Amino acid sequence: MPIPAQQNLPGLSVLPYARKPSTLAEQFEHFDREHPWVYCALEQLVSQRLASGARRVGMKALFEALRWRHPRGMKGLNNNYTAFYARQLLAAHPEWAPVIEIRRRRTP
Numbered sequence: 001m002p003i004p005a006q007q008n009l010p011g012l013s014v015l016p017y018a019r020k021p022s023t024l025a026e027q028f029e030h031f032d033r034e035h036p037w038v039y040c041a042l043e044q045l046v047s048q049r050l051a052s053g054a055r056r057v058g059m060k061a062l063f064e065a066l067r068w069r070h071p072r073g074m075k076g077l078n079n080n081y082t083a084f085y086a087r088q089l090l091a092a093h094p095e096w097a098p099v100i101e102i103r104r105r106r107t108p
Contacts, residue, residue: 028084031076037084038077041066046096057099059086 034041045062059082067074086102 004051009032020036022072024080025084027078028081031081032084032088035076038066039085039088041070043089046089046093050096054098055099056101057081057096 042059042062044063046057049057049062060079063077063082065078066077083102086100090100090102092099
């Protein structure tokens with residue numbers, strides 16, 4: 001007697017394997033997709049700092065401000081993402097270039 005096709009049984013479908021992000025850029029893109037509010041919060045913090053007269057804005061300081069304001073919601077916010085967020089902010093707000101310092105990228 002032939003064995004019924006297993007893949008047609010409910011609950012036994014094979015899900016496609018999701019590759020874990022391996023590069024830092026991939027990890028950032030995954031985090032940014034899962035936490036879109038982080039970018040908005042950083043944008044708001046930069047605007048507030050500039051409105052209060054700041055001449056320089058440090059991304060690491062903004063990350064710490066986010067962690068302080070949202071201690072439970074910041075799981076996964078890696079300090080390695082500061083450069084990615086800085087570049088993302090500058091792409092959207094080129095007028096902020098004099099106040100947000102970025103360095104030359106060492107890796108692609």
